[in-house]
Amino acid sequence: MADKAQLQEAIKTQGEVVRKLKSEKASKEQIDEEVAKLLQLKAQLGGDEGKHVFVLKTAKGTRDYNPKQMAIREKVFNIIISCFKRHGAETIDTPVFELKETLTGKYGEDSKLIYDLKDQGGELLSLRYDLTVPFARYLAMNKITNIKRYHIAKVYRRDNPAMTRGRYREFYQCDFDIAGQYDAMIPDAECLKIVYEILNELDLGDFHIKVNDRRILDGMFAVCGVPGEKFRTICSTVDKLDKMAWEDVKKEMVNEKAPAEQNGADEAGVSVGSVAGGGRYDGLVGMFDPKGRKVPCVGVSIGIERIFSIMEQKAETSSEKVRTTETQVLVASAQKNLLEERLKLTSELWNAGIKVEVLYKKNPKLLSQLQHCEETGIPLVAILGEQELKDGVVKLRNVASREEVRLIVSQIVYNLSCILTKHFD
């Protein structure tokens, strides 16, 4: 425990750091990080000053998805899942953590990026680093030698991510893999076709798909005199040619691979770098099988976070509003004391499968009910009134055009369903 005077001094200093960053208009990310440190110091102080002071942030390198971001995420997932299903893939799911030893020895120098769980007694566990190793474990464990499956789930890497460019410590992977022994390279071709279809349908702009074979590069290394055991480590340096200048790559090669810097900046501004990758891994399943039986595999992984970033930016600049609900009708009232009637009609429409909202106030104003529709994009509003109820009708208003029709209460489900199918599907 630091003493109180020291803490107060540290808080003062940290407060100045935050003010300085703000005055310099530093990035939100940077400011947030320093504010969090400040709050943490204040929390340590305890007593009245520290009371209720929580560090209100998500863990480093992670983020929440708000409803608008979720709407975009759902749209992207729908495109990707439709494509996987169109190609006849099944899906599986595996736990978010694996036995630590399942991940050991699979990731080379990147193993230091694996999140381990604390030893609280029992098995030693780690968070999954990708979906490929759990898939191989699943195949070996269930003795499956043939499957075409997709798996969409979050993976975890203790990296130093640049979140502004859509890189996180918790992020989604969308994997499509084909396991099995086949006499032609059709599965390999299908993986490329899948990437093409998805990137095309996401409509992100031009893209290149690069096809390579490590053995060609290995041949070049051999000719250059690189010793065999250095092939893999040199390869991961060559991979950086896309992101770093040749001089820097050369320096890394010659200086025998200094600890890898993962957050090298993307060059060209407009280019977003790689959003998918894949290849063959014919030896991995055999590493899990007690008898070393091999299951040849090929697959591709879509790196969805960068795609989300691009889509979110597009949505920001687009004039079209992103809806975060699918509500079709708001049940409203024009006068006071109609709460029960509003709830009754709402319930009837819910039971008929129609997507309906009702404001929770006892006596909401008609104007605020109409405003709610405009703010959230609800296309229709059913307006209850005393006279209309006596006449056995309900007014239905089109929020955008302000057109109104009267619907007979006893036939409202049928008529409303017809209108929705015809005009709002």
Next chain:
Amino acid sequence: MADKAQLQEAIKTQGEVVRKLKSEKASKEQIDEEVAKLLQLKAQLGGDEGKHVFVLKTAKGTRDYNPKQMAIREKVFNIIISCFKRHGAETIDTPVFELKETLTGKYGEDSKLIYDLKDQGGELLSLRYDLTVPFARYLAMNKITNIKRYHIAKVYRRDNPAMTRGRYREFYQCDFDIAGQYDAMIPDAECLKIVYEILNELDLGDFHIKVNDRRILDGMFAVCGVPGEKFRTICSTVDKLDKMAWEDVKKEMVNEKAPAEQNGADEAGVSVGSVAGGGRYDGLVGMFDPKGRKVPCVGVSIGIERIFSIMEQKAETSSEKVRTTETQVLVASAQKNLLEERLKLTSELWNAGIKVEVLYKKNPKLLSQLQHCEETGIPLVAILGEQELKDGVVKLRNVASREEVRLIVSQIVYNLSCILTKHFD
């Protein structure tokens, strides 16, 4: 490191444990656990005997979902998500881990069940224990005072689960919550309506929804002379009346709450216990807000794992086969050397959005192609033949009825789409 002779002895003893359990026809769960220990010992031995010996299992209390289980899970989620959307809810997502201090002080004696991450430098993190605390943190952090949201995600508890009854250490929660100050208890009523709609639509059989208020119970405690600070701890014992005999509950009460045993057996055989729960939590968001500002909340959580278990059992005994893909057409060939033609047609159909598979073999037999359709439930097969290709047609066979029609190649997308819409939607 244990010495080799000791290890060999331990392996021998553990081998006997496994054989004994198998001869006693112990539960699969129990046998798997002991086999895992055996494999772990063998792995420690290393050398030739230990080579390639991996412990092929998922972490304790977790499970993989195979394609059939995923198909059932998707069906259940669709019903639940449709209901949430029908009620106009938005959705959010939060990271799988939170700062440890975000979870501290929220779960009382259950805090010991929280999974902590290992301290690898940086922030101290824990896996989320439920979706409610992250939701409250999200509201306070973003200063949101009004929202109706759902969140479907996995949560983590280091419990001693009985997996055969659908209880796990990693499991899904499907939460629907309404935050905001309202003048009538409509949000509370909507939560009950949601549970009713979902359980009804899942068609699991009869169910009871019990409505309670803790204050009634508190009044009874006060009359009985229970001191105020014991209310909460006694309450969690009263909760067990559903699962334990009165004598046991009484013993726990009187002996002042021995460490809680979470794995008390469900009584009545056919009853599956509780599959949903919820209530108000008006103080939680205020715990996160620096100024203690309260946001009244009410919500309900659907415990989906038990529902999966019931649905899986139903699927096992049902005569109807669960499909794990959505493939509509298999592109097949009746003769050899038609690989390119098969791929060309497959690609054309994919581009038109039709769900198509093609076998990866160069020259598959027609019989094995038809068998694949029958095994996986593909309803239609397009059969290419040399003569048909010359005539510019493709045979389309209904796998179940064996009826065949000829489709003109140049109009195949249009005609196939019509047939699929008419007969297989």
